Amino acid sequence: MTGPAETRSIKSLTLDELSARFGGLGEKPYRARQVIEWLYRKRVGRFAEMTNLPAPLRERLGAEFDERPLEVVRRTGSHDTTQKFLFRLRDGQMVETVLIPASPSLYGDTADRRTICISSQVGCAYGCRFCASGLDGWKRNLDAGEIVDQLLRVEGESGERVNNIVFMGMGEPLANYDNLLRAIGIINAPWGPAIGARHITVSTSGLVPRIRDLADQPLQIRLAISLHGATDAVRDQIMPVNRKYPLAELLEACAYFRARKKQKLTFEFILIEGVNDSPEQAAELAKLTKRLDAKVNVIPYNTVEGLPWVRPTERVQDAFMEVLRRGGAVATLRREKGHDIAAACGQLRLQTTRAQAGDENPVAAPGSVH
Ligand code: SF4
Numbered sequence: 001m002t003g004p005a006e007t008r009s010i011k012s013l014t015l016d017e018l019s020a021r022f023g024g025l026g027e028k029p030y031r032a033r034q035v036i037e038w039l040y041r042k043r044v045g046r047f048a049e050m051t052n053l054p055a056p057l058r059e060r061l062g063a064e065f066d067e068r069p070l071e072v073v074r075r076t077g078s079h080d081t082t083q084k085f086l087f088r089l090r091d092g093q094m095v096e097t098v099l100i101p102a103s104p105s106l107y108g109d110t111a112d113r114r115t116i117c118i119s120s121q122v123g124c125a126y127g128c129r130f131c132a133s134g135l136d137g138w139k140r141n142l143d144a145g146e147i148v149d150q151l152l153r154v155e156g157e158s159g160e161r162v163n164n165i166v167f168m169g170m171g172e173p174l175a176n177y178d179n180l181l182r183a184i185g186i187i188n189a190p191w192g193p194a195i196g197a198r199h200i201t202v203s204t205s206g207l208v209p210r211i212r213d214l215a216d217q218p219l220q221i222r223l224a225i226s227l228h229g230a231t232d233a234v235r236d237q238i239m240p241v242n243r244k245y246p247l248a249e250l251l252e253a254c255a256y257f258r259a260r261k262k263q264k265l266t267f268e269f270i271l272i273e274g275v276n277d278s279p280e281q282a283a284e285l286a287k288l289t290k291r292l293d294a295k296v297n298v299i300p301y302n303t304v305e306g307l308p309w310v311r312p313t314e315r316v317q318d319a320f321m322e323v324l325r326r327g328g329a330v331a332t333l334r335r336e337k338g339h340d341i342a343a344a345c346g347q348l349r350l351q352t353t354r355a356q357a358g359d360e361n362p363v364a365a366p367g368s369v370h
Helices: 015-024 029-040 055-064 144-158 173-188 208-216 232-238 247-261 279-291 314-326 337-342 348-356
Strands: 071-076 083-088 094-103 113-117 121-123 138-141 164-167 200-204 222-226 266-271 295-300 330-333
Touching: 015 029, 071 144, 083 144, 094 144, 113 144, 121 173, 138 173, 144 173, 164 173, 173 200, 173 208, 200 208, 208 247, 222 247, 266 279, 266 314, 279 295, 279 314, 279 330, 295 314, 314 330
Parallel strands: 113 164, 164 200, 200 222, 222 266, 266 295, 295 330
Antiparallel strands: 071 083, 083 094, 094 113, 121 138
């Protein structure tokens, strides 16, 4: 990670860091606050348009920092449906961000929320078998500014104010831990977009040490675990991360997080025909969910081109839910497409690859995964 003393990405910096950088340039610290107000209150990203700064300072800032916003390559969807934004990063790589319109919360309450699903990496190293994001492996981590800018750009393009964030886009967020926490700190700051930590959910495939780190940091961020298997045998089959951090270790880390944060965890469980949709898996899942006092979102798999997995029939889905509920689990079946996107990543890599190849219709049905 590039440290705050060197980074050129202006949106990677906190107010204090920017003030220190301004001090180093011989500028008054209050100028840093003015820049921050332009960025996060007035939503003006170009130094040239920051009219209360002297012209020589604007020029200097342009030489010192990178102000370029993410470039919108493609936007699909409409005001009342899920909208997807394909962004080009400075080095030409692509990521996708998804805006889900006002709807009952994905995570239990019924408040109206405008949720954004943010990517944290280009590609992913974890290679979950059902996921398109990991098909081409890991390319690079996003810096904090690229993470923050997904929010700013989506709000600017859509005219919507987002009040709920899920880190469930491309990448394993906890594998980009420092940049993730830095971005969350900025998004949560009173001088920044000021979105409450309880409205920010990080979803992980199960990086045990990082779950413990997240539990030990002070923000009340929510945690969702991509479980997708209620036994090691099933998880091993579809999630290589389980060989490094088996279920027992993962559940211990979850219990630690639960105890430290005193908040409910969410398990995500993508239902795949013949893999994890049996009544036995449902019964095991009910036990785990009850033991940890968690909630579980069951998401029927959405087909990913090039992968062999299949969505179970609705009859099988309903039977799975019935066993879960009889086992005492608090469980929700998410068949809606928009929610499927927010509950998972999955097809983002395929979409960007096709867009790069010039495909006119790159956005397939919502994906599922992480
Ligand atoms: S599900 Fe998440 S952790 Fe697994 S390969 Fe996809 S992006 Fe990576």
